[in-house]
Amino acid sequence: MTSISTKRNLDRYIPLIGDINVKSPLAYTATRGVVKVVNAVQMAVAESYINGVEVPDSVLRSLFDTCMPIFFKYFPSLLAPYEWVLQETDRMAEGSRDLMKLQYDLPQDMLNRMLGDGKVIYPKYSMGLWQKGAIDLQQSQMHMIDDLIEKLDIQDGDNILDFGCGWGCIPNYVMSKFPNVRFTGLNLSHEQCEYMRHKMQDPESYLSSGRFTLMEGDLNDAQFSEKFDKILSVGVFCHVGNLTHAFAKLASCLKPGGKFFLHIITVRTPNNISSVYTHKYIFPHGRFWNFDAVPSHNQDLKTIERWYLNGTNYSQTFANWLKNFDDSYTDVKELDYGIDFAKFRRLWRFYLMWFVANFASCDGEINGNGQFLMVHA
Numbered sequence: 001m002t003s004i005s006t007k008r009n010l011d012r013y014i015p016l017i018g019d020i021n022v023k024s025p026l027a028y029t030a031t032r033g034v035v036k037v038v039n040a041v042q043m044a045v046a047e048s049y050i051n052g053v054e055v056p057d058s059v060l061r062s063l064f065d066t067c068m069p070i071f072f073k074y075f076p077s078l079l080a081p082y083e084w085v086l087q088e089t090d091r092m093a094e095g096s097r098d099l100m101k102l103q104y105d106l107p108q109d110m111l112n113r114m115l116g117d118g119k120v121i122y123p124k125y126s127m128g129l130w131q132k133g134a135i136d137l138q139q140s141q142m143h144m145i146d147d148l149i150e151k152l153d154i155q156d157g158d159n160i161l162d163f164g165c166g167w168g169c170i171p172n173y174v175m176s177k178f179p180n181v182r183f184t185g186l187n188l189s190h191e192q193c194e195y196m197r198h199k200m201q202d203p204e205s206y207l208s209s210g211r212f213t214l215m216e217g218d219l220n221d222a223q224f225s226e227k228f229d230k231i232l233s234v235g236v237f238c239h240v241g242n243l244t245h246a247f248a249k250l251a252s253c254l255k256p257g258g259k260f261f262l263h264i265i266t267v268r269t270p271n272n273i274s275s276v277y278t279h280k281y282i283f284p285h286g287r288f289w290n291f292d293a294v295p296s297h298n299q300d301l302k303t304i305e306r307w308y309l310n311g312t313n314y315s316q317t318f319a320n321w322l323k324n325f326d327d328s329y330t331d332v333k334e335l336d337y338g339i340d341f342a343k344f345r346r347l348w349r350f351y352l353m354w355f356v357a358n359f360a361s362c363d364g365e366i367n368g369n370g371q372f373l374m375v376h377a
């Protein structure tokens with residue numbers, strides 16, 4: 001027996017450390033018990049902050065910077081706050097309406113200022129690529145879409161589905177480069193769809209070219225009457241709880257020989273992760289799939305290539321969003337968040353600061369983004 005398999009066998013019986021998916025029943029139960037304590041502590045810290053306990057940013061940051069590497073490296077199982085984080089859910093995406101209310105249909109003026117709203121680069125709520133020397137947020141997003149164009153091998157004339165298209169940033173940018181590419185964009189957020197409808201009437205926007213079709217709807221229910229040459233989905237699968245169902249659906253609308261490019265937040269830990277804080281306040285039912293989860297679901301679509309993008313790219317993106325959010329204070333403080341702005345501001349800054357730290361911890365080598373190129377199995 002090798003030393004690795006001996007250690008794996010031993011880990012089976014020791015709670016907390018290593019891979020929770022292989023624990024003996026006793027070690028599993030003990031680990032889940034400690035998770036409850038971690039959840040309670042995390043929520044107590046977060047809620048004290050958002051309810052008004054004044055803590056300087058530097059203190060909060062050092063708390064994140066100290067704790068996160070320890071969890072990521074030694075106790076990843078404690079980052080799975082609920083059993084559902086470890087398993088596939090029944091529905092492809094759970095709690096979609098709550099998610100829209102809490103996150104994507106927030107006042108758009110705030111979100112658009114935070115994400116950046118350019119002439120060609122519309123708000124894009126996903127990682128920018130900084131490692132190729134981008135000088136600002138907008139350029140980092142252009143570099144990221146250029147990278148996607150290359151990896152998905154987009155050709156002029158392709159008919160493409162953007163599964164969870166946000167504000168239409170990727171379709172708009174790609175269509176600006178390819179005069180014969182057509183796009184269909186699916187999104188459940190009514191506010192983001194309104195943004196795109198407005199652009200579809202704006203002669204300066206490529207969304208008005210007649211080559212863009214908007215579908216407002218839930219990815220659980222979406223039916224497509226045509227098949228696509230290429231499909232892409234960027235930053236959406238943290239809201240997908242069932243990869244098997246999602247890949248079956250996408251395979252059914254991908255042409256033979258077509259390609260699917262999936263870009264997700266990922267963790268190089270043995271288990272998927274989430275948090276009680278983000279589940280309650282930011283992304284209900286959101287989870288970060290571990291880097292091996294996608295290739296281990298090769299039933300209808302199979303992964304033929306994958307890339308890990310270092311988390312520091314996302315840390316820098318979040319740092320820019322945090323700065324934009326802070327800079328827009330006077331313009332966004334009167335908008336309707338459903339709660340008092342002072343509280344919303346703390347709740348939102350807690351999330352942004354945490355994610356700046358998360359993606360930077362362990363030099364970005366554990367919590368980053370994953371890209372997967374998939375074809376029919």
Ligand SMILES: C[S@@+](CC[C@H](N)C(=O)[O-])C[C@H]1O[C@@H](n2cnc3c(N)ncnc32)[C@H](O)[C@@H]1O
Nearest residue numbers: 096124125126164166187188189218219234235
């Ligand atoms: C993080 S944003 C990424 C948007 C875009 N791909 C980008 O890179 O900017 C996730 C997108 O998925 C959409 N989304 C989330 N859950 C959805 C669901 N159940 N049905 C349809 N769209 C959904 C959100 O409204 C949002 O536009």
